Amino acid sequence: MEYLKIEGSEMNKIKIGEIPVIVVEPRENGKVRNTIIFYHGWGSCKENQIFRANIFASYGYRVLLPDAKFHGERDTHELDFEDEVVSANYLLRVIMHNIEESPSLFNYVKENYPGSKIAVAGHSMGAITAGGLYGFKKDLDMAFVYNGINDWGAVVDWLNEYRDEKNTKYEVFRVDEFFLDMNPMNAPYLFKDRPIVLYNGEDDDVINPKGQEGFYKVLEKEYENKDLLDFRKFEKVPHDVSTDMLEESIKFAKNIAKF
Secondary structure (H helix, E strand, O other), X not given: OOOOOOOOEEEEEEEEOOEEEEEEEEOOHXXXXXXXXXXXXXXXXXXXXXXXXXXXXXXXXXEEEEOOOOOHHHOOOOOOOOOHHHHHHHHHHHHHHHHHHHHHHHHHHHHHOOOOOEEEEEEOHHHHHHHHHHHHOOOOOEEEEEOOOOOHHHHHHHHHOOOOHHHOOHHHHHHHHHHHHOOHHHOHHHHOOOOEEEEEEOOOOOOOHHHHHXXXXXXXXXXXXXXXXXXXXXXXXXXXXXXXXXXXXXXXXXXXXXX
């Protein structure tokens, strides 16, 4: 299948360690502003983010699109992504794996594009990943968080509704412990006055935007410069990244975050 790209962009498939990655960037290197690592959602893959990456590239950004474990080229288990029990048992494992292997991506950017600022971004599962990474890694310059929830305690509670405790493997609950211990909701000071967009669809029936709104209200108390914290619910937008979300976040990146 061919994927759309703009005439001024260049797209290359590479491998960073064990991670299959697509790099989308402006064809003219002199026009590259900075680098965004964009994480896809549950049941998706890097290819499905190419159109979004092209939009970022048209504004001068280099975008790295990695495949998450069990997804895209790494789909070795053939998971039924529509099965709620499968999601409940594997979703957090995939996010944790994203976090564990993220240093490979960051090091690749630093080695191959010296001087480039780095942002993390993502949709849904990828947004949960990006929000967590942004808190953990203080030298990241911005985060684009679309249709996510970074109250990880609420995520664990939500997934537990679909689990059969007797038949759930012990490792699953060990992963839960990691997410409860590392919950960004409990460490809002890690985000203080760091630029971040938290954009959710008002009509999202997968991740309730009220969950992210709760995270925003906790963060807001930490920020002295509240211009750097941008939470919005977009009217009539379901569980998707709308063009309005992309436009407003790029405006924020260029004008407010200076990214």
